[in-house]
Amino acid sequence: MIDIFHASVIVLILTVFLCLYRVLAGPGWENRLIAVNTIGTKTIVVLVLIGFIYERPLFLDISIAYAMINFISTLAIAKYLGRGCIC
Amino acid sequence: MLNTLALIFIVIGLFFMVVGAIGLIRFPDFYTRVHATGKCDTLGEGMILFGLVLYEGMNLVAVKILLLVIFIFITSPTAVHAILNVAYTRGVEPWKKGDERR
Amino acid sequence: MKRPSVYQYILTFAILMLFWYILSGYLEFFYIGAGIVCCGIVTLISGDLVFRSDVRIARSAHVFIRFILYIPRLLAAILHANLDVAYRVLHPEMPIDPGIVTVDTPFRGDVLRTSFANAVTLTPGTVTVDVIDGRFIVHALVREAGEEDLLKGRSIERDLARVFGEGDQPPSGETGDL
Numbered sequence: 001m002i003d004i005f006h007a008s009v010i011v012l013i014l015t016v017f018l019c020l021y022r023v024l025a026g027p028g029w030e031n032r033l034i035a036v037n038t039i040g041t042k043t044i045v046v047l048v049l050i051g052f053i054y055e056r057p058l059f060l061d062i063s064i065a066y067a068m069i070n071f072i073s074t075l076a077i078a079k080y081l082g083r084g085c086i087c
Numbered sequence: 088m089l090n091t092l093a094l095i096f097i098v099i100g101l102f103f104m105v106v107g108a109i110g111l112i113r114f115p116d117f118y119t120r121v122h123a124t125g126k127c128d129t130l131g132e133g134m135i136l137f138g139l140v141l142y143e144g145m146n147l148v149a150v151k152i153l154l155l156v157i158f159i160f161i162t163s164p165t166a167v168h169a170i171l172n173v174a175y176t177r178g179v180e181p182w183k184k185g186d187e188r189r
Numbered sequence: 190m191k192r193p194s195v196y197q198y199i200l201t202f203a204i205l206m207l208f209w210y211i212l213s214g215y216l217e218f219f220y221i222g223a224g225i226v227c228c229g230i231v232t233l234i235s236g237d238l239v240f241r242s243d244v245r246i247a248r249s250a251h252v253f254i255r256f257i258l259y260i261p262r263l264l265a266a267i268l269h270a271n272l273d274v275a276y277r278v279l280h281p282e283m284p285i286d287p288g289i290v291t292v293d294t295p296f297r298g299d300v301l302r303t304s305f306a307n308a309v310t311l312t313p314g315t316v317t318v319d320v321i322d323g324r325f326i327v328h329a330l331v332r333e334a335g336e337e338d339l340l341k342g343r344s345i346e347r348d349l350a351r352v353f354g355e356g357d358q359p360p361s362g363e364t365g366d367l
Contacts, residue, residue: 011101015108022111030117030174038124045135060151071162078169110278118328119287130271147214164310168317175318
């Protein structure tokens with residue numbers, strides 16, 4: 001089962017590279033923002049899988065905190081672009 | 088038995104996440120790309136994490152992962168909607184059939 | 190601005206304490222004491238943020254249970270939507286014809302509108318773009334199919350109206366808040 005987890009992490013990192021192409025090439029801020037948000041959601045799964053591979057449940061707490069920070073930062077950037085300030 | 092079920096869930100979840108990334112590359116404009124990532128990533132993530140719950144069995148770690156799944160299912164469409172709303176109010180034009188891809 | 194009630198503070202404190210216990214995982218005196226202190230400070234500062242002051246526990250619990258019973262149908266719809274998107278992504282000619290559809294709904298409560306927007310985002314071929322007073326602007330991946338679903342079928346709308354107990358003619362002043 002550990003091999004499956006290793007393979008999953010490798011596949012997820014390859015998809016992160018696909019999204020990174022959209023971050024670098026995508027026309028305009030909106031394509032870049034949606035690609036960065038997608039990379040963040042993939043990172044959550046990678047963190048949980050790393051926690052399972054090395055058998056450290058601590059990584060779960062890190063991934064929960066990462067999910068919250070990802071959500072809040074996306075909302076903050078969207079709000080800044082919509083209103084001109086974070087207020 | 089449970090391990091096989093967990094394996095099936097993880098493989099289906101990986102398939103959906105790969106499809107989401109391919110859609111992010113292939114689709115012609117911003118709004119259609121949102122369709123690909125907003126749906127496929129949410130379900131793919133939920134399925135991989137649920138497969139890990141099945142592998143782990145019922146203890147505190149599994150409860151934490153279920154909490155993470157619920158959190159993602161609430162917040163991921165909300166974040167996507169926030170980005171879409173800003174793009175729409177700032178005047179990003181939707182792609183029509185027959186236009187060239189952007 | 191209504192007067193804050195005791196119930197909203199008690200509910201907020203209980204939910205924060207449950208979350209604290211799940212994250213820490215220890216049932217010893219030191220950890221529980223630290224949790225009570227932290228959750229008490231957070232409740233004092235922002236206790237009126239999550240629940241309204243006129244919260245009615247029985248009605249909220251009723252809505253919550255009906256929403257949990259609605260979740261399996263939502264999951265089936267999400268699975269169908271993902272298979273649809275996967276088919277359109279992997280097809281060599283990409284059979285898409287995007288367009289924007291406007292849907293009018295009689296919904297009033299904030300939670301109900303948010304649930305409807307999230308449900309539309311997760312069901313086949315549609316994402317919510319903007320909400321103006323119950324009018325939803327929806328971007329559809331295939332315009333005709335989206336119009337067929339949202340304007341003629343209205344299955345999501347009817348399901349959510351049944352879940353939150355708010356029909357086609359909403360009674361004045363009553364909203365579907367949790």
